[in-house]
Amino acid sequence: MRLVIARCSVDYAGRLTAHLPEAVRLIMVKADGCVAIHADGGAYKPLNWMNAPNRLVEGDGEWTVVNPKGEQLTITLHEVLSDSSHEMGVDPGLSKDGVEAHLQELLAANTGTLAEGLSLVRREYPTDIGPVDLMCRDADGRLVAIEVKRRGEIDGVEQLTRYLTLLRSDPAMADVQGMFVAQVIKPQARTLAATRGITCVEVDYDELRGIESNELRLF
Known part of the structure; x- marks a missing residue:
């Protein structure tokens, strides 16, 4: 630095x-x-x-x-x-809280909830600037780098953008796509993601855990 x-x-x-x-x-x-x-x-x-x-x-x-x-x-x-x-060495990365870490684990086991035909390649895919939460392939065989957050804010989109820029510098990964996943994604983050060509997906943590919603249903 x-x-x-x-x-x-x-x-x-x-x-x-x-x-x-x-x-x-x-x-x-x-x-x-x-x-x-x-x-x-x-x-x-x-x-x-x-x-x-x-x-x-x-x-x-x-x-x-x-x-x-x-x-x-x-x-x-x-x-x-x-x-x-200043020589700062290799950063160990951000330690996720319990909910965010569990959300990543659940999504890794249920990638189809994010997009039809999506399959997991690896969790915590390593890069020189930190691990990508989930690396997947879509139904067409293209790589998809996924950043998982509990709350989707601009910082998360910027983080994913940095990963994508680095990954795409490798000719073998030039067409890697980006997906930003959170329980709630703020409008500003959605707007920024759209300008970067990043797909946004909101997920229900309780639903992924198999917990029934408290909302009344007809059937």
Whole structure:
């Protein structure tokens, strides 16, 4: 992990254009190539970023980050206040709570509830940036990477997007599809998933466990 605190301005060109005027910001360059620019506020979300895979070129007072889609992030360094690197090692990944872990287990045993003809290849499919919850094949034989959450929010869609970007960099997995699964998926997460070509599926945890609903039924 490289951490650079600098007075900088940032320009993005791609699906749209965006400009961050000169200010002191934190630039993070992660081992997987992800570059993110943070302000001292705004919680966890960066002001701008470029996910891996990409190419970072450091020029005299200017960094250029380009990805395979042709998007470009230009960081103009007016003054570097701090520049440090830290070896963080391999992250063990997020420990899921009981419900989320059990939900993943139930779905692995009942993949047909997500899509007809879907079959399990492997749980916790390993990648260099963490395990994909479920790797499956659909009825047409295509690989489907599935991220399972208890609550489906934007963070989960971003996580799955990172997995898909990395997996698709392997020619043998170039057509891998994405599926985001949760008990409840927020509208913002659905909208973002749709722009990324990711399928969203809501599941009933109790139904998967074989528990009858308390709702009244005619038969």
